[in-house]
Amino acid sequence: MLRFLLRRLGHGILVLWLISMAIFALFFVAPSNVAQTLAGRQATPETIALIQHRLGLDLPVWKQYLNFVTNAVQGNLGYDYYHQVPVTTIIGQALPITLSLALGAAVLWLILGVTNGVISAVHPRSLADRGLTLFALFFYSFPSFLLGLLLLYFLYFKLTLAGFDWFPAGGYTAFSDGPGAWFQHLVLPWIALALLLAATYTRLTRGSMLDVLGEDYIRTARSKGIRESRVVVRHGLRSALTPVVTQFGIDLGQLVGGVVVTETVFSLPGLGKTVVTAINQQDLPVIIGIVLFASAAVVVANILVDVAYAFLDPRVRLH
């Protein structure tokens, strides 16, 4: 188990290192005028040179990269070009927002997706199955920004005009500043994100459950005279969850690194929106910091999925 973790961690670090090089390369291939932007329109070439020097942009690229790596291994991801705020602070501020969004939506889409999938699988080809499949496919093929905008149009704009200001237009209130307001700000983004992802889980659970319900050990469970609901959940769903857990790990790992579209539509200043802003401003340290963090989240999620396997299935041994 320990050897497994160390090896996977080693792989993860290798991946992160390669990604950091790739971002650096991409950034310097593209034309950059950060110093110009910072200095303003009337800046003299001397001022621009000074700013470039201060930001370390006058050094050769390999030297800049070396500086970055040396700092990064010490836990310092650098400072943003515009306000000199440490990148770790920026991530620290945006992460709770993204986490609130991703985890809340995860609860919703898991409940929705797994329940619908089980119902579909227990009554295959029934009206309920067809209805739920249609529902899932509808949102699966829906453009995510459009779903968010439609929710805003109907549940914020129209409702507020009608005199019910239940949902805000966007923005974020920290949980510590009021759980009620926190919840209110997140409901619509949660729904928008969950409906999109629930479809995958409905289909995954349905397929997996259909396979499992045909297994011999399900017949054994029925032959034991236990209640059908217990057969479906304790015996069926227990086995059918493995692919769901895999997908969940991958999805959550990706979302923790930033939910670009949903955060942008609902003006949530999470990692996704922050990185979009940073890209527009060519704020290299912030871009690298967030992309590396997002990659690390995916790497960790994958390791956790493999560890979860060992807990879910006694036949799996990690080595």
Next chain:
Amino acid sequence: MALLEVRDLKVSFDTPDGAVRAVRGLSFDVEAGQTLAVVGESGSGKSVSTQTITGLTRGATVSGTAYFDGTDLITADQSTLRHLRGARIGMIFQDPLSSLHPHYRIGWQIVEMIRAHDSVISKKDARKRAAELLTLVGIPRATERIDDYPHQFSGGMRQRVMIAMAMALDPALLIADEPTTALDVTVQAQVLNVMRRLQQQFGTAIVLITHDLGVVAEMADEVVVMYAGTVMERAPRRDIFYRNHHPYTQGLLASLPTRSGERLTPIAGSPPSLISLPKGCPFASRCPHVFDKCRTEAPPLADIGPRHQSACWLPVQASEAIAS
């Protein structure tokens, strides 16, 4: 009155190609404490009939009656059947490798069964009972192995676990659906021994589904030979082996390996489609003694001796002459 009385059981499944008539008028009795062997090749309707009786067949059209201890299992609701399954009717299946849940410890699986029907027994007592059962079916160091997962057992051992589970609540009837088919020959004998020993100890009646006449010779009191969803011959074990009448029974026996090393004689051809059955005897197309009447009229299951019935037009003496 017999423990289980099945009368004119018919089971069919609707498919896009037409109705598959898997069981077509099956009748048999199982006496308490006795073993009835149901023999026949794959697709003859052996498993479907027992699974239908116990309510494990889904989406089938069923008619007939199956009285178990005074209750008609065919018309009984799911809740009644559920309470009978496990408690009064134990079941074991063909493939012990896939019949136990891979994610749960075997002790847990046995305890679940006991507690599903016995609401007063404590978890601890149920566990103790499970360990006793495992010892009873010959699993060494049962108190340790009770916390193992199925994949830590061999096939034979897993089938013993299945038997322990099926016998946990001392059922009146055990339905064993090809219990030894997936096992090595040496292990087969051990598992059959365990079943026989428990049967004597508990007085359990057994319905033994098999296509292996060796197993029949070992275990059965009565034998039902099935073909294409219906009974071809029914007789006490001795009569099936020594005074058989139906050419299909004879064909089955001829395809059994003997110690003298003679070449096996397989039954030529394959069973008819259960969607469009031919007129007349279903075995006619493969029967070595077929004559005109067989192709136009299906023979009824007729008495040909004490507790001995056969569905064949051949005269009784003639068939015995052929058999000898």
